[in-house]
Amino acid sequence: MSLPKLTPTYHKDTYPSISSTNPSLTQAGKTILITGGGGGLGFEIARSFAKASASRIIVVGRRAGFLDEALVNLRKEFQGNTTEFIAHQADIASDASITSLWEFLHSQNILVHVLVLNAAHFYPYAPDTLSMNKKDLMEAFDINLGGNFLMSVNFDKQTLRPTGLKLHLVNISTAGVHMHPSPNQNPYAHFEGCIYGVIGKDCR
Numbered sequence: 001m002s003l004p005k006l007t008p009t010y011h012k013d014t015y016p017s018i019s020s021t022n023p024s025l026t027q028a029g030k031t032i033l034i035t036g037g038g039g040g041l042g043f044e045i046a047r048s049f050a051k052a053s054a055s056r057i058i059v060v061g062r063r064a065g066f067l068d069e070a071l072v073n074l075r076k077e078f079q080g081n082t083t084e085f086i087a088h089q090a091d092i093a094s095d096a097s098i099t100s101l102w103e104f105l106h107s108q109n110i111l112v113h114v115l116v117l118n119a120a121h122f123y124p125y126a127p128d129t130l131s132m133n134k135k136d137l138m139e140a141f142d143i144n145l146g147g148n149f150l151m152s153v154n155f156d157k158q159t160l161r162p163t164g165l166k167l168h169l170v171n172i173s174t175a176g177v178h179m180h181p182s183p184n185q186n187p188y189a190h191f192e193g194c195i196y197g198v199i200g201k202d203c204r
């Protein structure tokens with residue numbers, strides 16, 4: 001397993017031109033929705049958008065208690081900041097749950113300007129794709145590809161979106177999609193990259 005050199009420099013920390021406190025990158029006036037925003041990288045992404053003064057940050061995940069805890073921590077850290085934090089329970093593997101999430105946003109008159117596709121399904125690890133069973137494969141497929149696809153469709157087609165308004169979609173992927181061979185990560189590495197192929201050409 002090896003990672004090809006994709007860029008001359010690998011950064012391990014932020015730097016001024018991409019810093020969330022760089023005034024030219026302010027997110028004031030913007031609503032950000034982060035799937036899997038209750039923990040891990042998603043929570044750090046929420047913190048970064050709060051530092052960039054986003055007006056509203058919505059964290060989405062399956063565990064309500066986990067999201068509530070994240071909300072408490074965000075509100076505490078950004079006390080006095082104008083950012084409004086919202087938690088919403090949803091499972092991106094479920095079409096009905098995604099529909100209900102976007103209906104909720106619409107009912108609240110919320111237009112999402114930035115969608116961060118961060119939630120991911122990592123398991124099971126199999127030595128190779130042909131050792132997996134179909135159920136496990138489809139579970140990964142439903143989240144990493146199907147869920148991200150349907151979230152993107154709903155984001156793009158928001159009825160509150162004024163004609164011509166540019167939206168921003170951030171897909172959190174993994175360097176694993178570029179690794180070949182990539183043992184033990186099959187459904188994850190396969191589908192995390194696929195979403196680019198599905199929506200990439202059509203993003204506007």
Ligand SMILES: NC(=O)c1ccc[n+]([C@@H]2O[C@H](COP(=O)([O-])OP(=O)(O)OC[C@H]3O[C@@H](n4cnc5c(N)ncnc54)[C@H](OP(=O)(O)O)[C@@H]3O)[C@@H](O)[C@H]2O)c1
Nearest residue numbers: 036039040041061062063091092093118119120172173174
């Ligand atoms: N950590 C790394 O070293 C690393 C490296 C490269 C890339 N990444 C990428 O970074 C992203 C986040 O990774 P992480 O390590 O922070 O993962 P994590 O800690 O496991 O967080 C994943 C989040 O997604 C949520 N989630 C999972 N399935 C969901 C579903 N069906 N519907 C809604 N939410 C769901 C989980 O919350 P619930 O369980 O409550 O739903 C959880 O909050 C992934 O896209 C991953 O590919 C991570």
